[in-house]
Each structure stands twice: as structure tokens, then as C-alpha cells.
Amino acid sequence: MIHALDHVVILVEQLASAIAAYTAAGFVVAPGGEHADGATHNALISFPDGTYLELIAFRRPAPEHRWWRHVAAGPGLIDFALLPTNTTIAVATAADRGLMMNGPVPGGRIRPDGISLAWETAWPPSPDLPFLCGDVTDRAYRVPDADFWGHSNGAKGIAEVVVAVTDLVASVGRYAALLGVTPQAFPAEARIRLGESEIVLRGPDSGDPHVLDRLTRRGEGICAITLKGLQFPDLSPQLGAAIMAAPIA
Template sequence: MSLSLDHVVIAVRDLERTIADYQALGFTVVPGGEHTHGASHNALIVFADGAYIELIAFRRPNPEFRWWRVLSEAGDGLVDFALLPGDIAADVAAAKARGLEIEGPTDGGRLRPDGQRLEWRTARAATSDLPFLCGDVTPRHLRVPEGDIRRHANGAIGVAGIEIAVADAGVSARRYGALLGTAVDPGAPVALGDGQSVRLLGPDRAGAALAARGEGPLSLTLRVAPGSATGDLDPARTHGVRIGRVEPDRR
């Protein structure tokens, strides 16, 4: 199956400060609201390609949730990313049939500041080298706003790719193959829908990240409109995330 990137998750301790920092970097940031369980709230940076960055902070300790554990132990930074399924139940069943250990679908939701209630279903693999699936129950445009909020002063127009720290690139490639239903070369980019890709970096290239945060997303590359500034964003404002910028078709 061809799954496109839905969103990338950055967990932070102070959501308001993070919003201000990302606004200073030239992003349009919109409040997301409070999650159904009440333990977390978020803000969104939505791009023209439909993918978005979720900035999430916890209102209280949530030790059973990996995102909170990584945040509390290693500090602000990338913690996860999600793919957009077609039929999430069918996609999960197909991945299980290919041997992947994955749980779900599980119901989730969020209450927007304007009172609109959103609902979705997620499914998560047993290992954090893989993304989770996030499929909408309510219309996606309610969860992922459209219009001018997708325009950014810094020229960002979408996500080009994500680097993933993995303990064993060969093992992770097989897991990605089971999730996506296609052969995956551990030394090559893993193609997603809409021209995005994932690169698997083993201990030789991501040893420090593995030691500090475990398996999971390591860095993010954004596409920017031609003529916009490229290169890495100011790490003092990205809250532990290495975010690069390239013009379209240059990853």
C-alpha cells in the first residue's frame, strides 16, 4: 500500500513558549486544542502538501505513554510520526497478515478551541522505529485546517523526508516492508506517498540519538518555495529538532 505522511510529532514541556519560538522561525502556528483524555494539548503547523507538525505538551504525568517518557527523560524533541491510512482496519489486518506486530485501531479525539470535536482511530506497531497510523472518523479537514494557515513566512510548503534512528536497519526495513506491503532496501530511502521519504540510520550514524532517545525520528527536512532560505533552522528555537530546508525535488 502507498501511505502518505500525515504528521510529525514534537513533544515539548512548554507549549506556549514553543509556539512563540516556531512563530519566530516564520511558521504559522494554530492552536489544536485538548485531547479527549485531558492529559495533553497541542498546536499545529500545517503545510500546503497536507502534512503537519504537531507540537504537543502534557498537562500531567502520563508514564504509560512513550512520548511522555521520552520527553521526561531526554527533553523536548521529535517523538513520533504518523501515516494516513486508507481503511485503517483493513490496513492493520494486512500488516498483521504480513507478520507485523501492531495494535489497534483504537479510538481517539480532540476538542478544538472553537468547540469542534474531532474523532480518529490509530494503530501502533510494537516498536518505535515505525510510525503509527492515524485515520479520521470526522472529516480530515476538521483535524487538519485548510486555507491561509498553510502559508508560512519562511516559505515552507511541505515535508520532504524524515530520518529515523534504528537499532538495526535490516530489521527495521523488514518491519517497514510488512507495514507498507512492499520490499524495502535498508540502504535506500523508503518512499511514502506524495513524494515524501524516510531514511533508516543505524547505530553507526545515529548512535548518540539511540542512546539518548531510543529508536524513532531523528530529524526532519522541509520543502520550501523556490527562492526561500534553505539549510538548517536555528536549533535554539526548534526545541531539540534538527529541521533542514530544501527546495522542491532536492532532498
């Protein structure tokens, strides 16, 4: 079962300068560590709803890396992950519905305090879909705890992830195969509730400038997020990523 949004991946040029920028924007940024392949390192911004933002930077050229292609387009939102109860079962269940995921693939990193983390990922066949990230070691070791939730900008969690797609009907079908739930379709978008967050699929006909920018610069994939409780309408100009306040219900 896939039961929640796990995290959003934000590519940055230099990790230290990105940490400074996000701190200046009112976030508490936790140290992450170096990934097992040595190509990337990260820092994390966690929220009370269990989700987090991953600031990731390349330490060396890595053309073999899934996210290396995004370097040419510059910093910004590049991917997001869902949290499965069991990665192997989630992959098998998706395959039964006709969607073939690549995985489970082992991964990990070493925290600055020396603790080794291990997880399993599974990767989708098309870039409109998220990847899966399931823990082998305790998730509490991977995700910063309440000591890092006191963001002065008021952010409490990820309300929405907006995904730019080229064919809304086709993407709805792929999400249904991945999750076992058919997204709620509207004329210009489709929505899937997952835990405390929503995934919003939008095509070029939606007129959303973030969608059009993503499709032009990177192709399909995550293009914007909204944060619960954020006290600033739009942090995009400051951070170079489409991070906005969720509408107040």
C-alpha cells in the first residue's frame, strides 16, 4: 500500500548557499549527509505532517544519475516520492495493474553524526509519476523530528504537489495503476488525495504558468508545491523554486 506523500526533491547548485537561502526564508534546515554513491549530498526541511523537502546538490559530474539531466535547466523542483508500507509489495501490485516500476533498488546515506541509513526505492516508467521511497532502517532516522519543525515562516506541511503532464487522460490512467485509486478528474486538472496531501495533475491547457515552464524546460514532472501555514504568498522569486502558500479553506 502507498499511503502518503514522503518528500519533494529540490535541486540546488551549492548546498551551503541553498541552506543559507532557505534559512533566510524562515525554514529550519537539518543536515542530511552524503548519499551512498558519493554523487550527491543533501539537507532536509521537515514538517509536522511527516513530509519533508530535500535540498540536493551534486558533488561531482554524474551523467549516469537519474537527476543529472536537470542540472542543465538549473535549480528547482525536480521530483517527489511517495511512502509505501512495503516497497516490494507496492511494485508487485502496480505490476498487476499494468504499471511496471523499476525496483526495489537499495539506497542509503550516512548522516553527519555517523548513523547509516538504508532504504529501497522504485522508479516509474514515465516522468509524470513519482518514485517510491520505503525505509529499511527506521524512518525516524531519515526524517528530522520535532526539533526541526519550528519554521518561523509558519510552514506546517505540504498541502499540494502540482505535476505538469502532457496528456491528462494518460497520466490519470498511470496514477490509477500506481495507487489503485482513480484520480478525481476536472476539465483542466485531476486530483488525488494521499494522506494529508493532494497530488494535482495539470496539462498545458490548464494555463498554469508553472506547468508551461516545467514542460518547456524539463518536460513532465513536479512543477509547484503549496505549503500549509506558510505566511508568505510566494517564495518562488527568493528560492528559485515554485513554493507557495496553500489557500486558506
